[in-house]
Amino acid sequence: DTAVSQTPKYLVTQMGNDKSIKCEQNLGHDTMYWYKQDSKKFLKIMFSYNNKELIINETVPNRFSPKSPDKAHLNLHINSLELGDSAVYFCASSQVREGYNEQFFGPGTRLTVL
Amino acid sequence: QQQVKQSPQSLIVQKGGISIINCAYENTAFDYFPWYQQFPGKGPALLIAIRPDVSEKKEGRFTISFNKSAKQFSLHIMDSQPGDSATYFCAAGTDSWGKFQFGAGTQVVVTP
Numbered sequence: 432d433t434a435v436s437q438t439p440k441y442l443v444t445q446m447g448n449d450k451s452i453k454c455e456q457n458l459g460h461d462t463m464y465w466y467k468q469d470s471k472k473f474l475k476i477m478f479s480y481n482n483k484e485l486i487i488n489e490t491v492p493n494r495f496s497p498k499s500p501d502k503a504h505l506n507l508h509i510n511s512l513e514l515g516d517s518a519v520y521f522c523a524s525s526q527v528r529e530g531y532n533e534q535f536f537g538p539g540t541r542l543t544v545l
Numbered sequence: 546q547q548q549v550k551q552s553p554q555s556l557i558v559q560k561g562g563i564s565i566i567n568c569a570y571e572n573t574a575f576d577y578f579p580w581y582q583q584f585p586g587k588g589p590a591l592l593i594a595i596r597p598d599v600s601e602k603k604e605g606r607f608t609i610s611f612n613k614s615a616k617q618f619s620l621h622i623m624d625s626q627p628g629d630s631a632t633y634f635c636a637a638g639t640d641s642w643g644k645f646q647f648g649a650g651t652q653v654v655v656t657p
Contacts, residue, residue, distance in 0.1 A: 435588075462643060472632060474589070474647040487644050521588050525643045530596075532577065532643040536588030 434458070435537035437522050443543045444512055452507045452540045454522030462486075463505040464523040464534065465497060474521075480505055509542075517544045548572055549637050551648025559656050564622040566651045568635035571616065575637040579645065580609065580620050583632045592633070593620070625655045 435456045444450055456463060464487070465477040479487035480499040494510045505522060522537040551568045558564045570578075579594035595602045595609040595618065602609045608621040622629055632652045638645035 464643065472583075472650045474634060474650075476644060479643065523588070531579070531594050533591050533594075534579075534643055534645075536590065538586075539588050 435522055435524055435535050437520075437537040437540050439540060440538065441541050441543075443545065445545055446512055446514060448512050449508070449510045450512060450542070451509070452520055452522075452542075454505045454507070454537060456503055456522075456524040456535070456537075458524055458526070458535060460524035460526050460535070461502055462525045463499065463502070464525070465505065465507050466521040466523060466536075468519040468521060468539070470518070478505075478507075512542075512544045514544050517542055548646040549635060549648045551635050551651060553651060554649070555652040555654070557654045557656060558625045560625060560627060562625050562655075564620075564625050564629070564653050564655070566620045566633055566635065566653075567617065568619065568637070568648050569615075569617045570637045570646075572637070572646075573616070574639060575646075576639055577637070577645075578609070578611065578618050579636050580607075581634040581636065581647075583634065583650075589634060622653070625653075627655045627657055629653060630655050 438453050462481045464479045468474050477491045478497040483499045496508045499505045519539045519541050521539045523534045525534040580592045581589035582592045583589040593604045597613045606623045611618045632650045634650050635648040636645040
């Protein structure tokens with residue numbers, strides 16, 4: 432299946448731990464993103480990479496570090512997890528089609544910090 | 546600071562009715578306005594998008610109306626169906642790198 436995939440789908444962990452979320456897209460897109468969706472469903476962009484280069488870096492604590500080993504993968508590592516990090520994290524990739532930037536989202540990773 | 550304001554927060558519409566969701570933006574540099582549809586447990590999916598050089602765009606039962614002078618745009622879902630029950634997000638941004646500001650979302654429930 433052509434898609435944006437994320438692992439794991441659910442992640443439950445203790446405060447202070449370090450965790451990673453992996454994302455892969457096989458759509459051939461050059462640009463990938465990480466979004467955070469909070470408990471009120473508010474979606475906020477965190478990072479974007481284009482061809483492995485960081486192009487968007489929003490005001491995100493430096494405990495969050497994205498890594499793009501190649502243009503098909505964008506992983507998110509989070510250090511010293513805090514309660515407020517609990518959210519659903521979405522990976523996305525994009526293409527420009529008919530002049531429009533179309534973003535394809537993954538299924539999300541629900542992170543719960545206890 | 547939320548640059549895109551979306552209303553209502555939720556709405557209930559009967560099957561066959563019209564759902565209308567409104568968004569307002571502040572940044573006049575925005576030149577791309579997509580709408581996303583999100584079902585529970587899934588990621589958002591692009592539904593329809595518009596640029597400010599047109600005032601309306603229609604795709605099937607979904608229509609975006611755009612008012613550049615008022616800095617407002619809206620989504621109309623005609624002949625609403627139960628399968629349209631989802632959360633809808635408007636967004637706005639400059640299209641260069643896909644950096645969008647999202648609205649807070651509207652939960653639409655279509656009753657049979």
